[in-house]
Amino acid sequence: MPVSNQSRSTFIKIIFASVFIIIALQLVNLQVFSSKYKRAAESNAIFRKIVYPDRGIIFDRKSRSLLQNTIMFDLMVTPSESKGTDTLALCNLLGIDTIEYRKRMHDVIIKNTSVRPSVFEALLSPELYARLNENMYKFPGFLINDRSARSYPYNTAAQVLGYISEVDTAFLRRHKEEGYEMGDYAGQNGLERTYEKVLMGQRGIKMYIRDNKSRIQGAYENGMFDTAAIAGRNLYTSMDVEVQQLAEKLLQNKIGSAVAINPKTGGIIAMVSSPGYNPNVLTGSARKKNFARMNVDTAGPMYNRAIKGMYPPGSTFKPLGGLIALDEGVITPKYGYPCFGVYNACGDGKPKCLHSGNGHADNLRLALANSCNSYFSNVFRMAIDNPKYKNAEQGYIKWKEYMNSFGFGVKLDVDLPSENKGSIPAVAGYNKDFGGAGRWNSCSIHTLGIGQDRMTATPLQMANVMCIIANKGYYYTPHFVDSIENELTEDSVYLGKYRRKHEVLHISDTAFEAVHDGMHDVTIYGTAAGIKVPGTDFCAKTGTAQNPHGKEHSIFVCFAPKNDPKIAVAVVVENAGYGATWAGPIAAFMMEKYLNDTIAKDRLEEVERISKADLIPAAIKQWYASKDSARLAKIPAINNTEFENNIEAPKVTFDPETESHKKAPEKNDTGKQKAALINPEEKKTRKGQR
């Protein structure tokens, strides 16, 4: 036996030990130092399921829910498990062909692998849901998933409430830290967007363990790391569903807007923009189609004219002009101006006045009641050329300050997104127009005195000015939400700006009373003498605003009752003529509904007449007609398809959106020849300018 070889035993032991040490070192590397394997293991095996809480409800002032939560169903598919599905039967049920089926399957696999469930058909209609449910046994790998969605029992206030929709990548980028994920829904407009954080609630997370085929095995760590979902909180608004519905009805077949505010609180009672749409059309399976259709609609049903539409206020500005002049001390209520039908002091023969009888502007009251253009042009010039200030420019700057204090030319900060601030032209603008500072005077801009020139305001601003006048000098920022359920400190901070009284300029009560008297006279013997609110004295001002787009806008602002104002209203009907003809009655009915809770029986007929009146400008009708004929030419079979909607909604009493769509083609059959002369492009530019 070779003894020398015995030492090799130690060497073999060393080899064994060193290999084990190498293994141990690699284990230290894997298990102790690098945490990436732990993370990889978690992403392998832990499935985070988001539990969506119920979204908060929005109530009106009488606790009627403007919107509710309902359940919608999505058809989900796990492609790897869908072998043996009766493809043909499924395609027949869904109304697609097998090519489409394969395409969708392909997309789903690319987007979300073949082992995880993905949405195959979103938002099933109730009939489809019922039919699918019966036949699900034929479709292995498919399942129906429920999801919370919105429904709108009153079919109203679509633009105010906004809508929720799936978040896109841009949204995710903007809201990185807020825990949104692909596929989540978020408020994208209106109150849904402003109060998203409140309404959304807090999402819960449930952790599950899944296996290599992504099948759920059970809760992770017995749910130790789960967080419970907290339901969204409700919003209590100052809206009144009935006034809102009435206003929408009155404005149907018209383009325009109406805003009603409670001057005592700043709470918005109703806000209408016409044409509007039934909010339910943006919740069902046809959501995308409807959205695309409305998005290109030239009349802009999703465009909230009440906060975005900028209109020249026209004569409705006159009470403000009077107030400024009174406060500046350039006139007294007794001040009169001899008007013979035209204002000649500037030598351009403008503006013309509707009354030519001498004496119709002998004092402020009369001038307001008769809406004397000459009077207010002159008063405006007196304010600008006030000897207190060096020149017209300084006078104008002071005047502009007044206007901004009244909420014109500034954002009011209502609780809706993308509000416009209207326009009170800046000095710089005039300097440019007239070729330099000092090259213009009060005569150059005197039509501002009758609410024309380049002055524009949104209907919300007009209604807010009514609040200031009604309150004799103060207002609360207009808003919808009065209170939030279980209000937190941060909510109170946010709502605080709506609970703070804004005193404006401390104009004397006598000045306001003079204006009140004049505005009251408007309704007694003035321009709105024909408009009544049963049982109530009210103050109002008509406006017939010239604009570059066609016939004058019919504008009406008012508040009621005169002695104890509870509601202030501004109504604009585009291209409809005299303020007292269309806008006036609409505002009056809104006030009547709000104050008396009902419309007097003998006036119901008038409501119907106004709601049926079709004042849509010809160019827009023409646009619809060409759109419809193009559609008819393409798919003759579904010529009368209107908005599709799968929600079992309460009976629709009226629906301005569909009505106007139905009307348009019929009426245009005869009017097509004439209307065809107007270029639809022109309409688009209009919208842009506004």
Next chain:
Amino acid sequence: MNSNKNTITQGADWTVVWLYAILVTLGIVCIFMVEYRPVSGSDWWQTFIPGKTNYSKQFYFALLCTLIATFILLADSKLFTAFANLLYAFGIVLMLATFVIGKNVNGSKSWIPIAGGFNLQPAELCKIFTALALAKFLSRQQTDFTKFRSQLIGAVIALSPAILSVLQNETGLALVYLSFFIVMYREGLPPILLIIGFSFGVLVVATLLVEPNKLAIALTAIAALTIYFLKRQIKRQKRLLTLIVFAWVVCVGVQRFAVPYIFNHVFQCYQSTRIYSMVGKDYDCSLNHHNSKISLKPSKKPDDYNVRQSMIAIGSGRLTGSGFMKGTQTRGRYVPEQHTDFIFTSIGEAFGFAGCIAFLGVYLFLLFRIIRIAERQRSTFSRVYAYSVASIMFFHIAVNVCMTIGLFPIIGIPLPLISYGGSSLLTFTILIFIMIRLDADRQMVLR
């Protein structure tokens, strides 16, 4: 009965028996951990009885092995020396038989179906027979292992089954036979062979990692430097220069021609892919000679799913592990073949680094114990045999664990006594208990 019991216990090394028992039990626990899913209405132990699950099968295999171990301990140790050559011949015949009656399992025709749905893998059993035959050969009076001829015969005995295994497409099992070189080293094989073997391994890995021309330049540089530093010795001994030049030619030859040839012509496509993927590279299967079908699409990603999942599972255990039956990767069946070749991952995940070290400690203790047993033998036969046992087990453990932690390409060889599988458990049981039997009689052989 009483006398029988005395025969079994007398002289038997109970430490090894206990270690064996611990490892087999741990193996069943690990398979249980991998396979068991709670079924309502029945307790966990009830699932052991029907023998339908793998862990219950392994349990019954263990019982069978206990029985066989008892028989071995009762047998006469002279039996093993006497039948060593015959058994070896029988093993070779069995392996040849697989070419005729073999059953194709996972692409390798190395299984012989026997009754009751069980299959026998002769290459597994052949390890025992080879160990016995090698021991027999080296213990012959006339064998002088310092002579080249004896070394060659030893190598032929060790490698014949390996060559048959390669032909059966069981490269993993074939590699195990290389472990007999450790035994032969102990018995006098010149260490230069091991050094050459190791250098060859390094060269192969370098070939895979480094671009061929750069490697050739590097090798030339090394040769030049060696000549420069050894110039005095070379002046004295001209042969040294020849040797260095020869080594350089061989190295470059291996790197330029041999390695590409082996990967493209000897190995199957999947084997080459695995080896390449271990060093983090993609292997182009279109170069492979075996790849007769001209597939136009290149392999999409390296074939490293198994090893990635395996490393994730082990890595997720961290220091102390996720706990018994709590491993998410094990429960989710993320690791393929976890009950057989990748059983180590279940330990790594459930018991963490601490558990792994303890587990490997048990193995190392067993190996050292076997070497100690080997060294206390007075007969060459017993010593060589014990060394064979230690070497085979070491090779299995090292390769299996290294492949689960990404240090070695994936080769389907089981973890001794732990992995699920009757053939493997039986082989190691017989290997170990023959050794215990021989050890028990260590005094007797001299007497």
